[in-house]
Amino acid sequence: NAGVTQTPKFRVLKTGQSMTLLCAQDMNHEYMYWYRQDPGMGLRLIHYSVGEGTTAKGEVPDGYNVSRLKKQNFLLGLESAAPSQTSVYFCASSYPLPGQGNTGELFFGEGSRLTVL
Amino acid sequence: AQRVTQPEKLLSVFKGAPVELKCNYSYSGSPELFWYVQYSRQRLQLLLRHISRESIKGFTADLNKGETSFHLKKPFAQEEDSAMYYCALRPGTYKYIFGTGTRLKVLA
Numbered sequence: 268n269a270g271v272t273q274t275p276k277f278r279v280l281k282t283g284q285s286m287t288l289l290c291a292q293d294m295n296h297e298y299m300y301w302y303r304q305d306p307g308m309g310l311r312l313i314h315y316s317v318g319e320g321t322t323a324k325g326e327v328p329d330g331y332n333v334s335r336l337k338k339q340n341f342l343l344g345l346e347s348a349a350p351s352q353t354s355v356y357f358c359a360s361s362y363p364l365p366g367q368g369n370t371g372e373l374f375f376g377e378g379s380r381l382t383v384l
Numbered sequence: 385a386q387r388v389t390q391p392e393k394l395l396s397v398f399k400g401a402p403v404e405l406k407c408n409y410s411y412s413g414s415p416e417l418f419w420y421v422q423y424s425r426q427r428l429q430l431l432l433r434h435i436s437r438e439s440i441k442g443f444t445a446d447l448n449k450g451e452t453s454f455h456l457k458k459p460f461a462q463e464e465d466s467a468m469y470y471c472a473l474r475p476g477t478y479k480y481i482f483g484t485g486t487r488l489k490v491l492a
Contacts, residue, residue: 271427298478300480302482307393307484308484309390309470309482309483309484309485310428310470310482310485311482312480315478317478357427357428359428361478371416371418371433371474372418372430372433373418373420373428373430373472373480375427375428375429376427377426377427378427
């Protein structure tokens, strides 16, 4: 049981390049999230998904796109990377609601450190 | 507005001293609150949640609705407690709001 797995763990991009971060979870969770973590700003939600085939914008969605074609995978794309997107990206997943055998806990991946030059 | 405030970016204490990490929230409904911890080079993980009223690794947190606070406390800090701590509010079924985090350094 791997939990939440993110790939790649490290990446360096040049401004204008594109890339995709992959998040996979094996816990059959409905909800998945992408956060970015920046010093002094905590965790900010980029996009999230409440189920296969659905996505929604979070707090800081600009410059990112996402897709949830399969329940277990949530992809985060950067179409044209900018230095402001240098950050550590965390994927997370959870069950929908307490009372369905869950605690409302978010399960996180190990993070992906992205540097845009 | 729904908001979580952690006023301290860095908190340094000596080993064996009491620790209190502050968290205040802004939410008009019945809050569901969590503390997450991130040890060096590890993923974020749940430390505790208010509904369980449990003590994990010696930490406790009490929800004070009157003061809209959910401070994290430990009577005697250990060096292994050094980490980044995030307070989080879950105001709905899918939404989580995190504070900016407090880095705890426990000095020998």
